[in-house]
Structure formats: C-alpha cells, structure tokens
Amino acid sequence: MLSPEADAPLRAAAMTWLTVRSNDGADPLPRHELESFHFEGERVPLIDRQRGIRKPAILEAALSIITVYRAEGTTRPYEDGTGSDGLIRYKWRGLDPDHAENRALRVAMERRLPLIWFVGVAPGWFQPVFPVYVAGEEPQLNQFALAVDEVFGLVEPETHLEAQLRRYVERVTKQRLHQPVFRSTVLRAYTGRCAVCALAHRDLLDAAHIVPDSHERGEASVRNGLALCKLHHSAFDNRYLGVTPDLTVHIRQDILEEQDGPTLLHGLQRRHGQKLMVLPGPRSQYPSKELLEITYRRFLEPA
Structure with missing residues (x-):
C-alpha cells in the first residue's frame, strides 16, 4: 500500500x-x-x-x-x-x-x-x-x-x-x-485521413474549422470540422481551396491558371471538381451544409 x-x-x-x-x-x-x-x-x-x-x-x-x-x-x-x-x-x-x-x-x-x-x-x-x-x-x-x-x-x-x-x-x-x-474528435471522425486527398499520416494532419472559432457559429464541433493535411488546410484557410455544401472541392480560378510545378498541379489543380475523398461514417458527423455555405461564400469573394 x-x-x-x-x-x-x-x-x-x-x-x-x-x-x-x-x-x-x-x-x-x-x-x-x-x-x-x-x-x-x-x-x-x-x-x-x-x-x-x-x-x-x-x-x-x-x-x-x-x-x-x-x-x-x-x-x-x-x-x-x-x-x-x-x-x-x-x-x-x-x-x-x-x-x-x-x-x-x-x-x-x-x-x-x-x-x-x-x-x-x-x-x-x-x-x-x-x-x-x-x-x-x-x-x-x-x-x-x-x-x-x-x-x-x-x-x-x-x-x-x-x-x-x-x-x-x-x-x-x-x-x-x-x-x-x-x-x-475530428481526426477520429475522418479515420485519420485528409478529407481532400486521403493522406493518412496523422502528424501531417490538422483539424480545420469550417468557420473559425472567432465566428458566432464557430463552435468546437465535429460538424464544424474537416480533417485536412497541412497543404489543404493552408489552402482552405487562405481561400485557394473551397468546399461547397454538396461536398465538392473547388480551386480558385487564378490558381487553376497558374503554372508552378507538380505540387501545385497534383496537390491543388487536379482536386478541382472532385468530391471529398473521406467523410465520417455517421451522417450525423458530416460537415454542416450551413457552415460550408458561409465559408464558400467567403471563398467566392474577390481575392
């Protein structure tokens, strides 16, 4: 004892x-x-x-x-x-x-x-x-x-x-x-994979807020989250990449027209128009369409 x-x-x-x-x-x-x-x-x-x-x-x-x-x-x-x-x-x-x-x-x-x-x-x-x-x-x-x-x-x-x-x-x-x-909570919901590209290395993944926690709707909830790799998290936050309420990835037009090597091509440009590759199992944990709409409207604003 x-x-x-x-x-x-x-x-x-x-x-x-x-x-x-x-x-x-x-x-x-x-x-x-x-x-x-x-x-x-x-x-x-x-x-x-x-x-x-x-x-x-x-x-x-x-x-x-x-x-x-x-x-x-x-x-x-x-x-x-x-x-x-x-x-x-x-x-x-x-x-x-x-x-x-x-x-x-x-x-x-x-x-x-x-x-x-x-x-x-x-x-x-x-x-x-x-x-x-x-x-x-x-x-x-x-x-x-x-x-x-x-x-x-x-x-x-x-x-x-x-x-x-x-x-x-x-x-x-x-x-x-x-x-x-x-x-x-978010990384477990997405089984430790990036929603956009399915990268499965946890050390290279973030839990991204769909709307930031400073926003009145920015609760720390799985429905306000996306599991994203470092590249796609940064692209999402900086409006290079947007996600529509129907879970389709869009890349900003000027980024689509830019030529800057294989990382840009494979990491961003070829993601344009694809559906999210990874989603939570239960639909109750899917990203909120309302929150995606808020962020996607911001994505569409002039850069």
Whole structure:
C-alpha cells in the first residue's frame, strides 16, 4: 500500500506518463491504456469506469475527472460548460455536497492540486488535458469552476473581468482544452485521413474549422470540422481551396491558371471538381451544409 505522502510524486508521475503516451497531449488514449498506469510497482488506474471523479484509495484528493463522450446531437448526463468569466464549469456528482467524490474535488481545490481531465472523444477513447485546477465552487449551482494552468490564480469565479483579461482567459482555455479535444474528435471522425486527398499520416494532419472559432457559429464541433493535411488546410484557410455544401472541392480560378510545378498541379489543380475523398461514417458527423455555405461564400469573394 502506498503512503498518503505519495500524492505529489504520483501526480507528477501520472502526468509525465501521459505526456509520453499521448504525444505531449496531442493524441487521445483508450480506456484500457489509462487503466494500466503503475506507480511504485502498484497499478493505479487513472480513470474510473463507474465514477466521473477519480480518487485512488491512497489519496485524500481527486486525481482526475471525466467528461463522457456523447455522439453528435445527444446530451451528456452532466452538462459542463463555460461561465461568463471564461472558466470551465464541472458539475457535482449528484446533488449532495457531501458526496465522497465532491469532497475529493473540494480537497483538491483547498490544496491547489493539479488534476487530469479526460474528455471523451469517441466510445472508450479520451483526450487528456492537464494540468487543470479547481479554481472555486458554486454550491448554489451544484458545480465547481476549473482553470487551466496558465490562468489558475488570475481569476476568481464569476468576478467582473476587464475585457482584455477575459479574452486572455478564453483564448488560453481554447488552446489548452477545446483545441486538443476538437482535433482528436475530428481526426477520429475522418479515420485519420485528409478529407481532400486521403493522406493518412496523422502528424501531417490538422483539424480545420469550417468557420473559425472567432465566428458566432464557430463552435468546437465535429460538424464544424474537416480533417485536412497541412497543404489543404493552408489552402482552405487562405481561400485557394473551397468546399461547397454538396461536398465538392473547388480551386480558385487564378490558381487553376497558374503554372508552378507538380505540387501545385497534383496537390491543388487536379482536386478541382472532385468530391471529398473521406467523410465520417455517421451522417450525423458530416460537415454542416450551413457552415460550408458561409465559408464558400467567403471563398467566392474577390481575392
């Protein structure tokens, strides 16, 4: 049996292990792998099959939390969200403030301990986000406020923030939490292949927003995403390449007329008029026609 003094070394070891296994936080991991972590010769699963808040028996504070995966269009049993202060909200377990799992998160808050957040991106697959911290509790709403590392300590939950600080909190939260989850969700939906050319090297793929996250419709949803290789992502963002609502690739006219060697010819010009080569399996995850229409109208504007 490990001693309670092992708390800090265990957390550090778990996060180091996750850094290596998840390609520095870029890739999701399957449940069975997250259950295989060992510390000082003992197996210490980082995730719990029955509980959203994981507290190993040897610890007094929570080690990790889970947001379960739900397919596009369905709801989660606990709906986590973002507050007006830019911090993430994580719901209590049930309605009892003294539930063991809620107490475990409260201890982590009081001791300012780092946590691991596992966000479901497919059945049995989780994107690790770490470290996150419990920045405060809102008992009247049955929830905790969470902050990512860079903004922990900068903001008290639901305090008035100057616009510049709020934008900073939101930007860091998107970079540290939403973007890795968005990338994992989109790349898994497209089976790790570029939608335009079917390139299958994950390191050369991006999750491209159809409409940018700065847009009022720019949610971090698989229906607002396309898996694209670096070339086609850049071409899409820079309006060299557009995709119609019927999923047809178009190349800008001046690019079609340009002569600049085999990369331009095979990478872009010969893609003109083809349908997307790769799409998600479920039609519910297909790119939104409405969002494609917004971006395609922008593509048609004069360069």
